[in-house]
Amino acid sequence: MIMTTEERNLLIDSYGQAHAILLEALEEFPKKMWQWKPAPEKWSVHEIIVHIADSEVNSYVRCRRFIAEPGSGVYGYDENKWASKLNYHQQSTEDALELFKWLRKMTYDLIKNLDEHTWQTVTVDHSDNGIMQFEDWLRIYEEHVPVHIRQMKRNLEAWKALGHKH
Numbered sequence: 001m002i003m004t005t006e007e008r009n010l011l012i013d014s015y016g017q018a019h020a021i022l023l024e025a026l027e028e029f030p031k032k033m034w035q036w037k038p039a040p041e042k043w044s045v046h047e048i049i050v051h052i053a054d055s056e057v058n059s060y061v062r063c064r065r066f067i068a069e070p071g072s073g074v075y076g077y078d079e080n081k082w083a084s085k086l087n088y089h090q091q092s093t094e095d096a097l098e099l100f101k102w103l104r105k106m107t108y109d110l111i112k113n114l115d116e117h118t119w120q121t122v123t124v125d126h127s128d129n130g131i132m133q134f135e136d137w138l139r140i141y142e143e144h145v146p147v148h149i150r151q152m153k154r155n156l157e158a159w160k161a162l163g164h165k166h
Contacts (some may be wrong), residue, residue, distance in 0.1 A: 003135055008119060011142045016108035018145040019101045022052070025149045029156055030166050035089060038158040043083060045155055048148050050088040051079060053096035056103045059141045063107050066122045066134045067114070076128035111138070 003011070026049075034045040043051065062074045082088075122134045129136075 002120065005116065008135065008138065011138050012108070012112055015138065015142040016104070016112065018142075019097075019104055022100070022145050022149065023097070025152065029152055033156065033159045033164065034093070036155070036159055038155050041080075042155070043151070044089070045152050046093055047083050047088040048152055049093045050086075050091045050096045051083060052145060052148055053099045053103075054082055054086075055079070055144060056100045056141075059137070059144075060103045060107055062124065062137055063111065065124050066137060067110070067118060069124075070122035071124070073125045073127065074132075076126060 026045075029045050034049075037044045037047075058074075058077065065072050065074055119134055123131050124137075126132050
């Protein structure tokens with residue numbers, strides 16, 4: 001479904017604000033619960049933060065493939081394997097937040113003034129999702145941080161339900 005220029009610009013603006021929104025949301029979660037997992041197969045706040053940075057690395061490359069190499073292939077990845085095999089709990093959340101900040105800023109600066117032709121015509125071939133439009137990429141990554149903020153809020157509620165306090 002093709003979006004209007006106005007709809008796209010709203011998503012681009014929201015996309016560009018993600019780092020600030022994430023930092024504001026993180027103030028709600030006590031640091032002492034960041035390593036806590038609601039279940040063995042669920043992610044902690046700490047893991048979510050590192051995942052957001054790794055996801056942004058993939059997003060950064062995918063965006064550039066759309067623009068520079070339309071029609072080329074991009075690869076999916078198993079985010080649960082990344083969290084486990086890359087030992088997210090041993091990685092720095094501060095570094096992950098900085099990496100996310102700069103990758104998102106560079107991509108926002110790149111896409112905010114792209115021409116209509118690029119938005120309407122370029123595609124990539126995603127290994128899991130097949131042919132993707134550039135606007136599909138924007139929708140996915142504009143919503144990525146809000147999805148994970150909601151996940152962190154569920155973690156906080158589960159943590160509180162066990163009797164923990166801020």
